[in-house]
Amino acid sequence: MNRILITGGTGFIGSHTCIALLSKGYDLFVIDSLKNSSKKSLEKIKEIFKKDNKDISSKLRFFEGDLKNKEFIENIFKKAQEDDNPIKGVIHFAGLKAVAESVSKPLLYWNNNVIGSYNLIKSMEKNDCQTIVFSSSATVYGNTSEDLLKEDSPLSPTNPYGTTKLSVENLLKDISQNGNWRIAILRYFNPIGAHKSGLIGENPLQKPNNIFPIIINSAFNKEKLKVFGNDWPTKDGTCIRDYIHVMDLAEGHLKSLNYLIENDPQLLTLNIGKGRGISVIELIKTFENVNNISVPFEFDERREGDVCQLVADNSKLKSILNWSPTKSLEEMCIDGWKWKNLNPKGYS
Ligand code: WQD
Secondary structure, eight states: OOOOETTTTSSSHHHHHHHHHTTOOOEEEEEEOOOSSOHHHHHHHHHHHHHHTOOOGEEEEEEEOOTOOOHHHHHHHHHHHTTOEEEEEEEEEEOOOHHHHHHHHHHHHHIIIIIIIHHHHHHHHHOOOOOEEEEGGGGGOOOOOOOSTTTTOOOOOOOOOHHHHHHHHHHHHGGGGGSSSSSEEEEEEEEEOOOOTTTSSOOSSSSOOOOHHHHHHHHHHOOOOOEEOOOSSSSTSOEEEOOOHHHHHHHHHHHHHHHHHSSOOOEEEEEOOSOOEEHHHHHHHHHHHHHHHHHHHEEEEEOOTSEEEBBBOOOOHHHHHOOOOOOOOHHHHHHHHHHHHHHHHHOO
């Protein structure tokens, strides 16, 4: 079965995507620098399959390393050739993703996200592997007044994280001209939740900036959550986002990879969202209701760099992949809370 390289595969979205690909029989090489994640997520993946009496350990191999190390990447492709199962495609998650950190450390983000991606793509070409699914972000749209964002909406990132994502998108667009590359650029909106088993989930090693783990911590530790602004031009004054279950996002990667493998060389850019805007207050209230738990919060000033609304027009996703996300906001909240309760300290 096709061997796929997953960069950043021990992280939140990467580990959930490994489950989706393993369920379809793919053979995976996972690489990760472990700077922002724990390789224990891979042990938990094996545990999930073992519950179904499936031993996938021979199809899930891990190599610790960094995309800034060209030799490390080259050795991965060579190792795959050693047992006659060369890497057929890459799902590229590896990269730094904290918006605020990217503002204070732009060179760190350009080095990790752009130079690292360049090294990967260069090695792919050298090893005749020209199928890639790239983890991009709705952050490339920047400040927008559009209710629903289309893939051809204006691109104007407002922070170095977003500019590095857009730069890699542009690199992929440039190499797609030579006609042999199969490329899917997936622009994520707001992935939240966890695998239904509660064995893997979002496991930030540093203090999280994004809302969902902060809601979970507030519910668990009763620390007051700060809602950044209640004076936005929305129904309840709080920002609106497009939350998608992380397992739906994982499925979207699987569908995109299969589409690339089954079709001619092309460059495909897709918004991966549910297409439904949810305010911060709506998210908090839904979490409280389905989990029967209180989330203490207070209103605070707006956060620097926040935009009022980011919601996907996901019609292209539906028409090209003949698929759309199915899991509800309630499921996202239930699954995320289950992960926390089963793993209060993350992957301990
Ligand atoms: C969502 C809403 C905040 C924290 C995300 C990721 C970022 C990048 C882009 C990957 C906003 C509000 C948040 C808090 C709050 N990811 N909020 N109190 O801003 O859409 O960015 O997508 O590509 O890494 O974070 O998501 O979860 O940070 O914020 O009120 O303590 O929650 O103002 O309206 P965002 P978020």
